Amino acid sequence: MKTQNSTLATLPILFGFFVMGFCDIVGISSDYVQRTFGWSPAMTGFVPSLVFIWFLFLGIPIGNHMNKWGRKNTVLLSMAITVIGMLLPLISYSSVTCMIAYALLGIGNAILQVSLNPLLSNVITNQHLLTSSLTAGQVIKAVSSLVGPEIVLFAVAHFGDDKWYYCFPILGCITLLSAIWLMATPIKREDSATTQLLPISDTFFLLKDKKILLLFLGIFFIVGVDVATNFISSKLMAERFNWTTEQVKFAPQVYFLTRTIGALLGVFFLARIAEMKYFRVNIIACLCSLLILAFVENDITNLICIGAVGFFASSVFSIIYSMALQARPEKANQISGLMITAIAGGGVVTPIIGIAIGKVGIIGGVCVTLVCVLYLTYCAFGIKTGKLN
Incomplete structure (x- = not known):
């Protein structure tokens, strides 16, 4: 029964790696951003920056505070930020809101990458199985990177080139489902007293x-x-x-x-x-x-x-x-x-x-x-x- 519970708790965590791969849509989506808003190549080059620069500012602070908040709560926080960012262009579509959406995607992804890997160790104590699970997570992330361009093209095919940003709410809905699944899964919290801030x-x-x-x-x-x-x-x-x-x-x-x-x-x-x-x-x-x-x-x-x-x-x-x-x-x-x-x-x-x-x-x-x-x-x-x- 303990092994079964561990497996059930592992599944929503591994699904979180699929959400982790969403940041890779910056490659193909930046082409649509450039055409839609008439940006120069130099300006378009800052689109990935809006996603990845947050690792510089958030990696160490989030890691230091994660045990205070709890790893599961930190993962859920990252997904909440991602969902908000992905729904924003539907509320108000402009170059500014798209940039904010990319930034929130990056912030959520940075927090997720810091917290999701350690969360696996909350449910898997065997080192060999943990390594295998982490590897499986990276494969799931890679699959997400493969699917990402298809989601962008799906939005373009069904709603038109000017509605390419409809890929954002699709990603947001998947993230929301991942968060609900994780929230509903009981996971024992780690002992924060053993880690000094x-x-x-x-x-x-x-x-x-x-x-x-x-x-x-x-x-x-x-x-x-x-x-x-x-x-x-x-x-x-x-x-x-x-x-x-x-x-x-x-x-x-x-x-x-x-x-x-x-x-x-x-x-x-x-x-x-x-x-x-x-x-x-x-x-x-x-x-x-x-x-x-x-x-x-x-x-x-x-x-x-x-x-x-x-x-x-x-x-x-x-x-x-x-x-x-x-x-x-x-x-x-x-x-x-x-x-x-x-x-x-x-x-x-x-x-x-x-x-x-x-x-x-x-x-x-x-x-x-x-x-x-x-x-x-x-x-x-x-x-x-x-x-x-």
């Missing part, structure tokens, strides 16, 4: 350690690569090959599909191959894929390269995250909050890409992504594993 400055102080700083930037840039490839994939196919709105949806879908496959295979290979060896092989392959994408203009080749970036970069986040925890295991909670904060890289890199596209065309956006991968190549070959001195 530390000043935010104590966590940022860890960045004085060179290795932690380099790994923090590694998370920053791998998320930047992820969001950037999602952001520019459809734009690249449209600009280079005049693909239609219906055709360009395949670019981010190929990216998310190969990323999902890569993550699944990564779980298998990382159990058998040294993580640094796997990191080095994959990041070199990712670098080669981006070089081909930058300088070879063939639609099939470019689509394959977009998929290759997703495949080869899929396990890099978890490898760098693991390296950071291994470096300072006695600071695991603070390291975790710090690395989640680095997800803000997705909000910093894309405006730079938008400016680069506006100045030199789509090749500029690819080259900015290439710079991010060059830094990750340095991480793969220049940082040693093991505990810091």
